[in-house]
Amino acid sequence: MVILTLTAYYPASQADSIMDDINFFIDDPLMTDANGLQRIWFHPLDHNNVWPYLPMTRTTFWLERQIWGLNLQVTHWINILIHLSSALLLWQILQNLKIRGAWWVGMLFALHPIYVQSVAWIAERKNVLAAIFYLLCLWAYLHFDQKKNWRWYWLTLLLFLCALFSKTSTIMLPAIMIFCRFWMKRSWKRTDLVILASYFLIAAGIGFIRIQFELRYFGAANPLLSLDLSQRFLIAGHVPFFYLSKLAFPYPLVFTYSKWNIDPSQFSMALPLISVVLTAGFLLLKFHSWGRPLFLGLGAFLAALFPVLGFFNNAWTQFSYVADHWVHLPSIPILILGTLAMFWVSDRLIKNKRAAIHYIPIFAGGSLVAIMSGLTWNQSALYENHKTLWNATLHHNPESWVAYLELGRESLQAENLQEALRYFEETLKRQESSNAYLNRAVTYFHLQQYDQAIADNNRALQIQPKFAGAYHNRGFIYAHLKRYQIAIMDYNEALKHNPRFTNAYYNRGNAYMLLKQPLKAIEDYKTALKFKPDYIKVHHNLGLAYLQLKRYEDAIQNFNQAIRFDPEYPEAYHNRGIANFYLKQYEQALQDYEQALLIKPNYPKVYNNRAFLYLQANRNDKACQDWKRACQLGSCQFYHNFQQQKICP
Secondary structure (H helix, E strand, C coil): CHHHHHHHCCCCCCCCCCCCHHHHHHHCCCHHCCCHHHHHHCCCCCCCCCCCHHHHHHHHHHHHHHHHHCCCCHHHHHHHHHHHHHHHHHHHHHHHHHCCCHHHHHHHHCCCHHHHHHHHHHHHHHHHHHHHHHHHHHHHHHHHHHHCCCCHHHHHHHHHHHHHHEEEEEHHHHHHHHHHHHHHHCCCCCHHHHHHHHHCCCHHHHHHHHHHHHHHCCCCHHHHHHHHHHHHHHHHHHHHHHHHHHHHCCCCCCCCCCCCCCCCCHHHHHHHHHHHHHHHHHHCCCCCCCCHHHHHHHHHHHHHHHHHHCCCCHHHCCCCCCCCCCCCCHHHHHHHHHHHHHHHCCCCCCCCEEEHHHHHHHHHHHHHHHHHHHHHHHHHHEEEEEHHHHHHHHHHHHCCCCHHHHHHHHHHCCHHHHHHHHHHHHHHHHHCHHHHHHHHHHHHHHHCCCCHHHHHHHHHHHCCCCCCHHHHHHHHHHHHHHCHHHHHHHHHHHHHCCCCHHHHHHHHHHHHHHCCHHHHHHHHHHHHHHCCCCCCHHHHHHHHHHHHHHCHHHHHHHHHHHHHHHCCCCCHHHHHHHHHHHCCHHHHHHHHHHHHHHHHHHHHHHHHHHHHHHCCCHHHHHHHHCCCCCCCCCCCHHHHHHHHHCCCC
């Protein structure tokens, strides 16, 4: 199991980052903050525009960055090893439950390709981490249920909280505990009900917090997700059958599946839901005979799926109502039932008198492992980079608007503007997405087509009136057009809808600076630094604001901070040199100017300001050399002025 799993997932260890990995891990400012751990746990809204409250997952990322730095191979290997550990642990738990074929279930869990999305996608560390805490909690609960040792109970509570703080969908674990008790035919006492109630109370509390996070901060209130109750029930009927089909026949597995058109007026749409209800009723009637394992297995499957059946909004459902990573833990009961079915068939084949028939189960089992390993290898290889993954998605789902959107973002980042424009237009043909309009607006801005850029931001706001990003983006365009008052109004709207929007504070501060209002700029820059203490440009511009107010010591402190975070920042050295010059600290000013020129030799402003420093020291020859050099770089004002004054030849 270990060798095959590590081999099958090897391509995933070489994978690049995708989608949310940049915000969730690579550019998360807390990952490099020495006090990041405390802020992750006790200040969940600070320094955070993307994370729900999942402090356990973020803690593992933080620890990883402290030990290895930013190393994506290490990150991927950690995900793989956690997944492998979960498979081994599952094997042991099922042995404890006396489920036949426990090792086979563990092997299927380790190698089934439907889990690749959870393992290869860095941001889904929450899935694999939640799985191991979920299984450890179940293991501890089984020990507690057998021995009634209260130390095991407190351990289960701790592990349950760890699972919830890794991923909130583990709230259904108490329901799985109930199914396990029925599987083991345990008798029920009042204390058992009280204990289970304690788990449900914790789950309800954490679940409520997560829903509030999703609605207020993470896109669950998006108009694209508005559905009536009848549609939600119809989706809930379709989802289990979709996952059952993918577990049985895992090809093709697509990063984003087609989004179903749910029409309550069509009776056929209700057939899956009716089938679920009738099957549950029939198995319940046969519960005391052959229907018992099927009822418990399918019941546990549906219970674990409940958070993603479509009754609750989350950001992903704007793309699709299903996703491979949503079935990570709910799939386990189906793997158990599938394995039991394999053994049932195997037993009947072995009873056959023909010896050759006896080898069929061995051949079938070996073939299954080989096929699963190969599919997992191939699926892992799709995560090599953005283009590979999204092109594969479009191959199987040509209507995946998010694939076009992500390919457009990558082209925009690479400054392939015309290609980015084509991708965003393909996105908008398929979905009137506020994000697509926003990104096309950015593309138009870089193409200097400002009217089109403003129009696209307006369209984004028509779709999503509280879209802080669109207000910020439109404000940035107005600021570029020197319409600073209008820009500030848009930045105000952005901050009204997202009070933690760091860039909005930064850019509003810049607008105030250009309006010669440094005190207001300072207030904005300081607020931005509360959310992102290592924001280099904010430290630098805060220094400029203090420089404008002639508060030179304060300016130097902020230029020092900018240089601390980026020792190769020539503008910070240059402006610190100016502050030192006004403080008559000429030696330090000279050192700053020279360091700026060492980093950026063709920097005319530095030559001009160093020339004034030389002039102050009566070294006119050197001053004239610097002014002449600045003139050669396109800044001739001072050189010509001092030529007219006969100071320079």
